[in-house]
Amino acid sequence: MFTGLIQAVGRIAEIESGKQDIRLRIDTGKLPLEGVSLGDSIATSGVCLTVTDLPGDGFWADVSPETLSLTTLGGKGVGDPVNLETSLTLSTPLGGHLVSGHVDGVGHVEQIIEDDRFWRVRITSPANLARYIAMKGSICVDGTSLTVNQVAGNAFDLTIIPQTWEETVFSEYRVGSPVNLEVDVIARYLERMMQVDADNAES
Secondary structure, three states: OOOOOEEEEEEEEEEEOOOOOOOEEOOOOOOOOOOOOOOEEEEEEEEEEEHHHOOOEEEEEEEEEEHHHHHOOHHHHOEEEEEEEEEOOOOOOOOOOOOOOOEEEEEEEEEEEOOOOOEEEEEEEEEEHHHOOOOOOEEEEEOOOEOOEEOOOEEEEEEEEHHHHHHHHHHHOOOEEEEEEEEEEEHHHHHHHHHHHHHHHHO
């Protein structure tokens, strides 16, 4: 599990292509790796990846065909930036919201407007995820925990503060940029509970 509070922006340093999968070497920049061991999880632009090797300046991870099909990682190239966060512990302050690192779908940046010291960003989600996105609810965009300001159909608006803009990959976004989305896990559990109750009422 993660908090959605980005610790560093890394770069894809190397890509090894398999028949259907790939291996990535991530240069982790200022991300502290002292407590990271083989087998640990690191959220990479919102995707939970398992550390398979620690060369010293970053980590290697395997990316499965399913992950490539459901996230933006398959479209990344060497040098592309990625948000990074190590997994939380019982002593980690939960400043964002609980994030699993299991991407629900890929959205696209529809609009970016600079407003004084802030940026207003509109993102369009896949239609099947729209029901989980609510005004003032939580959403995870490329691993970043954010609050939804407005919702209109499949689109939702975010206000990005300077700290988030400068310390995440948000400053790299352009209109049309694909982004990994993870909806609030509480919304999914609520939907499941309602489905079970409805099924039981009919039986």
